[in-house]
Amino acid sequence: MSDYRVTPSREGWIVINKSTRIKTHKSIFRLKKDALEHENNLITLQAAAEPSALKLHEAMTTFIEERDLVACDSSKRLTKGGLSSYKADLNLRIIPYMENVLLSEFNGSHLKACLRACDKNGFRYKTLKRMVRNIRSFLNVMKADGKNPCMDNTKFNLNLFTEIEPSDHGLREEKEAPIFDQTVVGDILVRIFTNKDENFKSALTAAIMTTLFATGLRRSELKGLKRNHVNFETNQLHVKSVYIQKEGGHLHRTKNTGSFRDIDLDESTMNMFKWWLLFLSKNRPHDTWLFPAMREADGPVSDSGLSNIVWQVYSDMGLAEIEFNKGHVKIIKSKLKWFPTKVFRHTLGHSLIEAMNSNRHLTKNYIKSTMGHDKFTTSQDIYGNHKAKITLEKTAAKSKATNTGLIPDFSKIN
Secondary structure, eight states: OOSEEEEEOSSSEEEEETTTOOBSSSSOBSSHHHHHHHHHHHHHHHHHHSOOOOBHHHHHHHHHHHTOTTTSOTTTOOOHHHHHHHHHHIIIIIHHHHTTOBGGGOOHHHHHHHHHHHHHTTOOHHHHHHHHHHHHHHHHHHHHTTOOOOOGGGGOOGGGOTTOOOSSSSSHHHHSOOEEOHHHHHHHHHHHHHSOOSSHHHHHHHHHHHHHHHHOOOHHHHHTOBGGGEETTTTEEEEOOEEEOSTTOEEEOOSSGGGSEEEEOOHHHHHHHHHHHHHHHHHOTTOOBSSBOSSTTSOBOOHHHHHHHHHHHHHHTTSOEEEEETTEEEEEEOTTTTOTTHHHHHHHHHHHHHTTTTOTTOOHHHHHHHHTOSSHHHHHHHHTTOOOEEOOOTTSOOOSOOSSSSSOOGGGOO
16 A cells, blocks of 8 residues: 555645655646646655665565576576575475575575574585575576565675584584595596597596596586587587486486587697597497496496596595496595596686686686586685695606696507
């Protein structure tokens, strides 16, 4: 109901505030339609000034329902993992700790109080970091939809919120995926190709490790690659889908629109792919996957197969103590225990961000596109503040030289 009323006067029409009975304007409106128009303008301004009664968790519930896998079009749809993470954030953290917070009033104080409560109740630092990213994405959508939420939290960075000291894995640095010292990358690749022979596993190891270092692909993106995704005309790798091993194994759309991308590759990496595709044409002529499973016609390399390859390399380099049990690897000791493949992605992302100041070609748009993000701020938040670096022990074998310092010269590999 409006707080204003149009009423007649001796000389025309006026608009008064019903509670104060004071006229809201100086002059008299001669025509009633002008007074009604003025009243409507006042009502519109009042509505814009008053905070919305919509609660944060109610708005997020609608947001999730609109992006359900079944109920919406593909442009808005979330992956199963994305949908699951939003629902977990909503039901386990947002409703319990911010049930009465209005969307229009939600600010940094509310978020910090929620994070403190979550930390106190044992939620992992990684979980809270993901929740912050989800909330930021949700708020940006609300703003774009004209819901006008308080935007203090769109740039909130959990790394800078030092009040939270994660309780499940000790120090903050241990919660973050480490990165390789750049000399280690070349050392690992040179050792792999020095010891490479003609058996399929050895060649697959060399191809996968090179691709992970050069592209920073997510595990599911690597598995979803087909041979025709390597473009020798543009020197690019096309990332078009991901491979989900659950439910019998199937291709699925990428994590987000930014993840559907073309990654620029240097000459050395393209030479590697020439060698690898030639190897596949001789040894797996009927397979279409870029990185096929050990057994022919079994689809792409399996999760366990990829883990075994990576951990065997780490073991050979003195970066892990492992043992195998019925084909599955058991990690005895390693700084990479929680991040066996994620370390490649973090190493590349951190290196690109660090090199921005010295290389004008490394723009924010290029970096977020390479890493498969919709926004550079996502890349910056995840990869911009690493402290822990993985180095090789003095006893580990060191390479003498590589053409780039990172990747061997594959043009000379038979």
